[in-house]
Amino acid sequence: QVQLQQSGAELVKPGSSVKMSCKASGYTFTSYYIYWIKQRPGQGLEWIGRIGPGSGDTNYNEKFKGKATFTVDKSSSTAYMQLSSLTPEDTAVYYCARGRGIPDYWGQGVMVTVSS
Amino acid sequence: DIQMTQSPSFLSASVGDRVTINCKASQNINKYLDWYQQKLGEAPKLLIYNTNSLHTGIPSRFSGSGSGTDFTLTISSLQPEDVATYFCLQHNSGSWTFGGGTKLELK
Numbered sequence: 001q002v003q004l005q006q007s008g009a010e011l012v013k014p015g016s017s018v019k020m021s022c023k024a025s026g027y028t029f030t031s032y033y034i035y036w037i038k039q040r041p042g043q044g045l046e047w048i049g050r051i052g053p054g055s056g057d058t059n060y061n062e063k064f065k066g067k068a069t070f071t072v073d074k075s076s077s078t079a080y081m082q083l084s085s086l087t088p089e090d091t092a093v094y095y096c097a098r099g100r101g102i103p104d105y106w107g108q109g110v111m112v113t114v115s116s
Numbered sequence: 117d118i119q120m121t122q123s124p125s126f127l128s129a130s131v132g133d134r135v136t137i138n139c140k141a142s143q144n145i146n147k148y149l150d151w152y153q154q155k156l157g158e159a160p161k162l163l164i165y166n167t168n169s170l171h172t173g174i175p176s177r178f179s180g181s182g183s184g185t186d187f188t189l190t191i192s193s194l195q196p197e198d199v200a201t202y203f204c205l206q207h208n209s210g211s212w213t214f215g216g217g218t219k220l221e222l223k
Contacts, residue, residue, distance in 0.1 A: 045160075045203065047212040061211050095159060101207060102150055104171065106159040 002026040004096055004107035011113045012086055019082040020110045022096035029077035030054035032098040036070065036081050039109070040092045048094075051079060086114045118142050120206055122215030130223045135191040137202050137218045144184050145208035151180055151189045154217075155200045163202075164189065196222060 007021040022034060036048040049060035051070040058070050067090075069082045083090060091114045097103035119142040129135050139149065147167040152160040162171045164180035167187060177192045191198055199222055204215040 044216045045205075045214040047205075047214070059210065102162070102165045103205075104162045104165070106161070108159050 002098065002105045004098060004105060006094075006096060006107040006110045009111040009113070011115065013116055014087055014114055016086055017082060017084045018086065018112055019080055020094060020112070022079040022081075022107050024077045024079070024098060027098070029072075030074060032100055034070070034072070034079040035097045035099060035103045036068065037095045037097060037103070037106075038092045039095065040089075048081070053077075053079065083112070086112075088114050090114050117211050118145060118206055118209050118213050120204055120213050120215040122204055122218055124218060125216065127218055127220045128223045129194050129220065131194055131196060133194045135194050135198075135220065137189045137220075139182075139187045139189075139204035139206075139215045141185045141187075141206055141208075145206045147183060148206055148208035149180075149182065149187045150205045150207065151178075152203050152205065153198075153200045154203065160203070194220075194222075 003025045005023045010018050012018050030053045033050045033052055035050045038046045038048055047061055048064045048068050051058045053072045071080045093109040093111050095106050095109045097106040121140045123138050149167050151164040153163050154160040163174050163178050165171060167182055168180045179190045181188050201217045201219045203217040206213055
């Protein structure tokens with residue numbers, strides 16, 4: 001079955017960076033995009049962008065350009081997102097999802113807390 | 117960016133009720149509207165994609181309709197396990213946007 005296993009919760013200081021992972025299983029990793037989505041506590045969802053694991057091509061929501069960076073490791077079927085220059089507004093749950101135009105399976109999310 | 121206005125924000129209904137949730141796009145998104153269910157503490161789950169296609173394993177009491185700018189998710193007979201937050205996603209434009217969510221509770 002399709003599974004996306006995300007890394008654990010992070011507590012980080014303002015101004016620092018964090019890198020989270022999303023390990024895919026149950027399907028051909030390079031055949032589906034990986035999408036990244038942000039959900040702030042008690043608020044709605046925001047699309048951060050996507051990466052094509054086969055090509056490495058990326059698309060970012062303009063709002064997250066310079067904030068988020070997507071990479072993949074095809075050998076381990078793992079996608080990564082790095083967030084830089086963190087502020088309290090980056091405190092959120094970050095989800096990865098896979099899809100071909102539609103995010104059909106989602107990871108369990110990573111809670112990132114930015115606090116001094 | 118395309119704005120998605122979802123209504124209502126909160127809904128209380130009884131088991132067996134027919135429930136409808138709406139999403140309105142700020143411009144034409146053709147058929148590219150999906151619906152998700154998110155239970156407390158869980159990841160979102162895809163219910164309906166491209167307006168009216170039922171995702172694998174989703175009960176047939178869930179259905180979707182609409183076109184252009186106005187879309188509806190319908191639960192034909194509410195079950196206790198349907199208590200969740202529901203939200204829509206448009207993927208017509210290059211930058212996708214989500215509706216604000218509808219929290220559905222049992223009366």
